[in-house]
Amino acid sequence: MHQAVGALSRLPTSDDAGERVELTVFSASWRDRLADSADPLPDGVGWIDRRIPFRTLNRAWRRMEWPPIEMLAGSAFDVVHSPEPLLIPSRDAACVVTIHDLDFLDHPERTEREARRDYPRLVRQHAHRADRIVVPSAWTAGEVARRLEVPPGRIAICRHGAPDLAPRASIPADGHLLFVGTLAARKNVAGLIDAYARLVQLRPEVPPLVLAGAMPDGPAPDWRTRCDRPPLAGRIRFTGYVDGPTRDQLYAGARALALVSFDEGFGLPVLEAMACGVPVVASNRGALPEVVGDAGLIVDPDDTEALAGALDRIITDDALAERCVARGYEQVREFTWEASARALCKTYREAVAARGVG
Known part of the structure; x- marks a missing residue:
């Protein structure tokens, strides 16, 4: 507001x-x-x-x-x-x-x-x-x-509107996969972790996953304990709530953003990511396809294999990632x-x- x-x-x-x-x-x-x-x-x-x-x-x-x-x-x-x-x-x-x-x-x-x-x-x-x-x-x-x-x-x-974030010179080769938002059930963090676990099995050198956001009140969800056990132990970082400058640093070091929610009225993190040159993987639910347009990879959040495949493509296909970045810069001008x-x-x-x- x-x-x-x-x-x-x-x-x-x-x-x-x-x-x-x-x-x-x-x-x-x-x-x-x-x-x-x-x-x-x-x-x-x-x-x-x-x-x-x-x-x-x-x-x-x-x-x-x-x-x-x-x-x-x-x-x-x-x-x-x-x-x-x-x-x-x-x-x-x-x-x-x-x-x-x-x-x-x-x-x-x-x-x-x-x-x-x-x-x-x-x-x-x-x-x-x-x-x-x-x-x-x-x-x-x-x-x-x-x-x-x-x-x-x-x-x-x-x-x-799109935030005023400085574009990056390039996608960092050693960058992390990033999620930004509250770690609520509707954000499908469990599905993202399932897909990331598949990716780790397929490609052990996969970048770390950073979950940037606060955990909701109440008992810890089942997926939280999975993150401390093999093959995920040591690969997933929880930041808790992040302020604006910290969030911007996380975008600057990201290989890609994943926001695969079951429901989003808008989906501001994908706009933030595109504004600073981060490739995006987003779900086909809610307003996310409307915001992302053709500037990212769109997947079914219930399809773990498809999500793992999209994450794999965005981190291994440099030409695809660069196309997403270029289209992302064009897309954010609409907002x-x-x-x-x-x-x-x-x-x-x-x-x-x-x-x-x-």
């Missing part, structure tokens, strides 16, 4: 319809999160902070739809945009929500406790009440229209934060018109 706010703030003073766009970020926390942030808000963006525990406020919004944002902010707005699938209560403003994916409907056990309780019950209701719904991909738009029975005309696709910001501005105007605000 921070990137989108920054892109909106960099647009010309007036949007395409000649209307001034003024942004205000609302935050609620006992601590001064934004003031202490290493990534502060852009110039010209307002900030309203209330010292209220966010969990308490979120619970009141979800269960009572109170208090309205105007009461907390001491100001009126034309549009109130929630970065999650549930509306922020408002007296008069047009309301916009963001739906990244619908995994919480299929697998509520993968979400935090409050979302597990509230999302299946409330998201459909709020989607029907929202003036506009923002989604990051055409695939998510189709899922929202079909499964939540929302008219397609009320759904706006605002794709993420800009300016285009996303303009799509958001258009969405806000449509929401205001639908609500009759102003």
